[in-house]
């Protein structure tokens with residue numbers, strides 16, 4: 001049996017984040033002011049973000065140091081393990097070597113605390129007392145609730161209503177971490193009231209919840225807003241994942257041929273893949289492949305248009321150049337709530353447009369079949385979102401079986417599915433749409 005576990009000690013937690021913008025042939029086009037359509041200056045973002053995060057958002061420095069206070073909180077759960085999926089390899093009877101990085105070992109169960117902790121820290125340092133945010137399935141809200149509690153701040157979460165109803169346990173987790181949680185659309189904001197007047201049964205969407213959270217943040221002096229994906233500073237904070245994987249693949253004595261991650265707004269994929277993508281951008285590894293996997297029901301990269309669009313539904317955010325299904329698109333209520341977003345990170349959009357990475361779209365039935373196969377072999381119940389990456393990793397491993405190639409496939413298991421049991425129940429009982 002080949003070695004399965006590649007573990008790091010807390011001293012090996014990275015001391016700096018990697019900013020891929022420094023190495024891109026063409027940096028992503030700048031965000032535009034929604035009124036004037038001129039590139040946005042830092043002061044335009046000051047009502048919603050602290051200056052340290054705005055500087056990171058606009059930075060072209062390759063490396064940005066991780067503050068000791070943030071690294072100390074990372075030590076609650078980092079470094080995270082890398083495993084070789086020896087049992088899955090055997091079950092698939094593939095010559096491929098399959099590895100996965102597991103980001104589900106922290107209290108909220110996904111990669112999201114990597115940025116939540118950093119954002120809470122910079123807000124606290126700038127005097128913010130209250131953070132507002134949106135959440136889809138609840139992973140981001142749980143992450144930010146935990147981070148706000150650590151730094152002694154209030155947290156208000158606008159939770160997409162269909163997830164609030166389908167996933168009550170995440171709401172309870174957020175409340176246990178001390179957050180206020182509201183099903184969005186709410187009657188607390190002008191925008192929520194407008195949506196409910198048009199459609200009282202609106203299931204909500206991330207776009208709507210973002211509008212509500214921003215509306216509250218700009219209407220109060222003590223509050224700022226926090227976003228869990230899409231933006232450059234969020235992707236930056238997530239690169240601790242891939243920097244650890246680099247060390248772990250060295251321990252394994254292998255280098256990847258294919259890196260795979262699921263893509264909602266793009267943050268876990270970016271954090272996992274960018275530290276390897278710099279080897280492709282530098283010309284050192286020209287054939288290295290990257291695949292971002294999305295749901296067929298919300299195929300932003302595969303079917304969207306590359307154009308300037310709003311990040312939210314009300315049109316309160318800057319215009320971002322990104323792959324988008326349109327800011328008015330309300331995705332179907334699939335179980336992968338974290339992947340129900342109309343847009344995609346501008347950095348990932350630019351890299352996809354430049355042909356540096358590929359995209360794949362998979363169906364809900366196929367991802368649950370992959371999730372269950374993975375659970376049977378590896379003993380971890382994956383998040384439905386992460387199962388998109390598993391599904392494509394299995395597809396690639398089966399191609400290796402056909403061709404007889406022993407490729408090294410590495411994917412990011414972005415979170416566990418222990419709070420998604422109702423989705424598994426619906427799959428197990430054959431009721432899944």
Ligand SMILES: *Cc1c(COP(=O)(O)O)cnc(C)c1O
Nearest residue numbers: 139229264265266267268338415
């Ligand atoms: C939120 C979430 C995602 C999707 O968000 P990205 O920003 O695309 O990473 C994926 N997996 C899990 C487990 C999540 O919680």
